[in-house]
Amino acid sequence: MVAPGESAGHTEDWLDLARNLDWTPDAVSERDLFPAQIAGDPWLPAEEWAGWSEPYRTWFGDYVRVQSEKETSVAAIVEALGRASDVSRLDPGWLSGVKLHAATLPLAEFAAVIGSLRAARFGRHGAWRTTALFGALDELRHTQIPLTMMHELVRFDAQFDWTHRLLHTNNWVAIAARHTFEELLLCADAVEYALATNFVFETGFTNLQFIGLAAVSDQVDDRLFETMITSIQTDEARHAQIGRPVLETVVAHDPDGAQRLVDKWFWRSWQLFSVVTGFAMDYLTPVSRRAGSFKEFVEEWVVGQFLDSLQDVGLRRPWYWETFERSLDHYHHSVYASAYSYRSTVWFDMVLPGPEERRWLRRKYPDSFPAYEPIWDRVTELWRRTDPGIDLAVHGLAVPLFCHLCQIVLAHGTPDGNDAVVVHHEGRSRIFCSEPCRWIFESEPERYAGHQDIVSRVLAGEAPGNLVQFLRRYCGLTYEEWGKDVRGGVYPWMMAREDGRG
Amino acid sequence: MAEGPLPLCGFVEGDSMGVLVFAAIDMPLAEVARRLLTSASVRIEPGSPEDWELHVAERAVPMGTAETETVGDAHLAALDRIDLRRRA
Numbered sequence: 001m002v003a004p005g006e007s008a009g010h011t012e013d014w015l016d017l018a019r020n021l022d023w024t025p026d027a028v029s030e031r032d033l034f035p036a037q038i039a040g041d042p043w044l045p046a047e048e049w050a051g052w053s054e055p056y057r058t059w060f061g062d063y064v065r066v067q068s069e070k071e072t073s074v075a076a077i078v079e080a081l082g083r084a085s086d087v088s089r090l091d092p093g094w095l096s097g098v099k100l101h102a103a104t105l106p107l108a109e110f111a112a113v114i115g116s117l118r119a120a121r122f123g124r125h126g127a128w129r130t131t132a133l134f135g136a137l138d139e140l141r142h143t144q145i146p147l148t149m150m151h152e153l154v155r156f157d158a159q160f161d162w163t164h165r166l167l168h169t170n171n172w173v174a175i176a177a178r179h180t181f182e183e184l185l186l187c188a189d190a191v192e193y194a195l196a197t198n199f200v201f202e203t204g205f206t207n208l209q210f211i212g213l214a215a216v217s218d219q220v221d222d223r224l225f226e227t228m229i230t231s232i233q234t235d236e237a238r239h240a241q242i243g244r245p246v247l248e249t250v251v252a253h254d255p256d257g258a259q260r261l262v263d264k265w266f267w268r269s270w271q272l273f274s275v276v277t278g279f280a281m282d283y284l285t286p287v288s289r290r291a292g293s294f295k296e297f298v299e300e301w302v303v304g305q306f307l308d309s310l311q312d313v314g315l316r317r318p319w320y321w322e323t324f325e326r327s328l329d330h331y332h333h334s335v336y337a338s339a340y341s342y343r344s345t346v347w348f349d350m351v352l353p354g355p356e357e358r359r360w361l362r363r364k365y366p367d368s369f370p371a372y373e374p375i376w377d378r379v380t381e382l383w384r385r386t387d388p389g390i391d392l393a394v395h396g397l398a399v400p401l402f403c404h405l406c407q408i409v410l411a412h413g414t415p416d417g418n419d420a421v422v423v424h425h426e427g428r429s430r431i432f433c434s435e436p437c438r439w440i441f442e443s444e445p446e447r448y449a450g451h452q453d454i455v456s457r458v459l460a461g462e463a464p465g466n467l468v469q470f471l472r473r474y475c476g477l478t479y480e481e482w483g484k485d486v487r488g489g490v491y492p493w494m495m496a497r498e499d500g501r502g
Numbered sequence: 503m504a505e506g507p508l509p510l511c512g513f514v515e516g517d518s519m520g521v522l523v524f525a526a527i528d529m530p531l532a533e534v535a536r537r538l539l540t541s542a543s544v545r546i547e548p549g550s551p552e553d554w555e556l557h558v559a560e561r562a563v564p565m566g567t568a569e570t571e572t573v574g575d576a577h578l579a580a581l582d583r584i585d586l587r588r589r590a
Binding site for chain 1: 545
């Protein structure tokens with residue numbers, strides 16, 4: 001046994017024995033050892049996976065040494081900058097973005113421990129299983145870091161308590177997040193997990209989060225958040241490498257199946273990131289500190305690289321690409337405007353875009369943002385008519401509609417034409433936000449049909465239709481925690497009677 | 503569900519999202535339209551009801567007609583989609 005930091009001699013002499021230990025089963029068949037239901041489709045004999053490899057080729061001692069160094073760095077930053085007094089100097093809008101990310105991140109990462117461990121047992125190559133085991137340890141670390149960092153801040157602001165609470169509640173964001181994460185991380189077999197999580201989610205999207213958002217963190221001087229996500233990113237970059245070689249093998253034997261999984265998980269991942277990261281980059285970050293627009297980051301870090309990767313392995317761009325490109329201009333604006341008008345249903349505060357923000361958004365989104373300006377004109381006018389801090393006077397009271405697949409509000413399309421579509425399936429009507437969500441449902445109705453969306457829960461009497469009861473009794477939000485306008489509707493530009501359009 | 507108020511999926515032109523609207527079977531479509539407009543009014547300047555027309559299954563129902571035509575007359579069922587669009 002070589003301890004961390006000790007010389008391991010000529011690593012190449014024994015590396016493959018350490019990271020790719022495998023054997024030929026003789027007591028059970030290969031199919032029994034790796035059942036298709038959990039190892040994944042297409043089921044292939046071991047020789048078809050024999051060429052599997054990934055570029056990091058890490059072994060346990062090296063893994064422990066590197067991770068230990070990372071933990072030391074993170075601990076030093078937490079010690080130096082992790083107190084409430086350090087965080088309270090940050091912009092309140094930015095802190096709302098931190099609360100949003102902090103709550104959606106750690107317990108999803110914990111679910112990813114399960115998915116990674118499934119691959120560590122049922123992956124079809126020894127090196128795949130070893131890399132997945134390190135991935136499981138990574139994901140445990142990604143659970144612990146935000147929980148540790150944000151716990152200290154609960155005494156400063158009760159909304160930070162949702163870092164741990166969110167996914168245990170019936171909050172609509174939690175329902176949407178669970179619907180995605182439980183399928184992605186808890187229910188997927190080893191092949192689907194590698195394609196969906198390692199290739200699409202981590203290779204395709206997390207650069208947006210961990211590099212794009214890290215750049216924004218730097219701009220707002222939030223070293224704590226920047227340290228957290230950059231440290232996590234170094235792990236993601238390693239275990240994401242599982243995805244590509246699995247995809248290449250699947251494409252060689254079942255290209256249509258590979259295309260279907262990539263199309264499905266690109267859409268589901270896109271929905272999630274456009275809400276979480278789109279809100280933070282284009283609305284919650286102070287306009288003077290923005291590094292670029294969400295669309296610019298997506299085009300740089302997602303679109304170009306992802307399409308190149310697909311082409312490299314012989315796959316096409318997803319069939320709904322035109323819908324995706326339109327949603328890149330519209331979707332997060334639409335969900336943000338909707339969520340702002342129901343901000344008491346979330347655990348973070350929201351920013352009303354004023355003249356400066358709206359000028360920036362018009363410049364970055366000339367083909368779409370003007371369609372949302374009448375909504376912000378209306379919200380601004382309602383704030384002017386009411387007293388400061390009376391959030392519910394500028395708030396929706398009707399029950400919002402949610403997509404039966406993604407569980408997010410019906411906000412696809414444009415303000416001139418919402419894309420929602422009603423589908424009749426086995427005697428029941430269901431509404432979907434978009435054609436891709438409808439396609440995902442109709443591809444596997446038995447997988448999704450039993451899920452109760454929020455509207456179904458309200459109609460069945462399980463969830464109250466009254467907003468305040470819904471917040472308190474069903475979502476578990478108290479008045480201190482539920483989202484409000486970050487400035488109570490009091491903005492200097494509004495007091496000056498400046499037109500929000502600027 | 504069929505005996506109680508009918509839940510409908512309502513969309514208003516210019517809005518960012520859809521909302522649930524409950525309608526009795528004998529309710530005039532104009533009343534459904536007014537409720538939908540009220541539900542969206544935190545985001546949409548409602549203006550005058552005459553500025554709008556209701557679209558049921560791709561059929562435009564002018565507000566004058568909608569005062570006499572009911573939800574039942576329009577054969578609306580639970581979770582059917584209705585749209586309120588600005589008159590051209």
